[in-house]
Amino acid sequence: MNAILKWFKKMPRSQWKLILLVASILLFIGVWYAVSWWTELRDPVQGSLVPPPDEVASSFYWLLSNKDRATGIYLFQHMFTSLERVFLGFALAFALALPSGLLMGRSWVAEGLARPIVEIFRPIPPLAWAPAFLIIFKIFWGPVAVVFLGVFFPILFNVMLGARSVDRTLIDAARTLGARRSDVFTKVVLPYTVPYLMTGVTVGLGIGWMCIVAAEFVSAEGGGLGYFILANSDFGYYPEMYAGMVLIGILSVLTTGLAGLFEREVYKRMGMD
């Protein structure tokens, strides 16, 4: 007993963290099973409303090689539809928000002109636009437009904040070295803003995944994971529904992780790690 205690005490922090991680996951799965059994006990006729983890896992496995019963196409087709929409919405938002944010942060004329428009759109949640965008942009581009709005504002505001807080003496130094306005913009303001941009990208990606699911709920038959989840729920195929949810979680974590890797790489290139 004493020997085991001693061994525990000597363990480094990193190993403790690993043990805690495993414990946390086991706890989560345990609670999931418990909830699942409890709903089954409560209403044995209807069966469990929350399928246990193993059932969701096997349904997930089944969906990898079979067309799903509710929508008639493969799960990965839905996945690609959603990925495509998130990517397009994100890319468009990034391409527009970065230059707009830089301009609005550095020029009071640009800010004075654009700010009122931004303030009109900002208080309306992107999801409130989903039905309108569906009518305007139809079933594929409608959800893309919702993602666009969700990603656009976090990037715009973060870049604006960064561009505004550029160290004055850096700009002065650049000017005494012969930099023109355009040089100051590309060689001082832009690199200075990169960390702010990265914050906007990470926040924007998270919001993008929230937006895509909800927008696809509305866009029925346009495909995508949101649609997949809703359709399986309508038919009462709960294990499939949960499998779809798990997949979205995985994708969201993966894309955010990818952004994090990209961020670290950029910092390393810029010598700021």
Add this chain to the structure above:
Amino acid sequence: MIISVKDLRKVFTKERREVVALDGFDLEVLESEFVCLLGPSGCGKTTVLRIIAGLESKTSGQVLVHGKEVASSRPRVGMVFQEFALFPWRSSKKNVEFGLEVRHVPRDGRSKVADKYLDLVGLSGFAEAHPHELSGGMKQRVAIARALANEPEVLLMDEPFGSLDAQTRNLMQRELLRIWAATRKTVLFVTHSVDEAVFLADRIVVMTARPGKERESIEVLLPRPRDRTSPEFIAVRSRVLSELDEEFEKARARELSHSPEVKNNA
């Protein structure tokens, strides 16, 4: 005459209040001369440098560098700031190359010039290091190399060693004299330290309290390297100090009589 400033006046307007920073300020600096600008805080030393560098506009007067009015577009002066002002995302070498880059000097040429000036300031071993990996003194060496790489006629320095510890500061003063001797640049150097001014300068210009103008121009004829403990050094030092003390007193007296808080309390 490489710098010629005549009857310079600068008025700042801030929230509808006017601050006369400089009024009737004259300054002449000869080629290869090392001039230190000394004066009470707020007398307009930084403003003088910024106007000569083209970073700030003047209200009236004449500012000539090599006989031409300074235009903010293409400065012919280099500037070194107290806060180093290095680009944190660029290596030492890339910092030094900045001025050449915006002047579209080809890559090979840039690299050669940067190496030359990094070598001059004694930092060839740190070409690839980023500012956050350098000590304060090393950062200021990079900043000096960066200013010199543009081959300016004049080097303006605004309390460049103000944030360094005493030991590094003394070392950097000797280093600056060595670099100055090697390049024969004209240097206009702002400092708060009388000791530093007497150690470095060919001539010390003492400014009056705000609005700043020239109060006294003192030639320092001591041979270099100067010995801070020699009686001659101390004599020059006391002379400058007494000039400066009077201005400090004037500035303080005026501050007290003009301070709104004092009036309100009375």
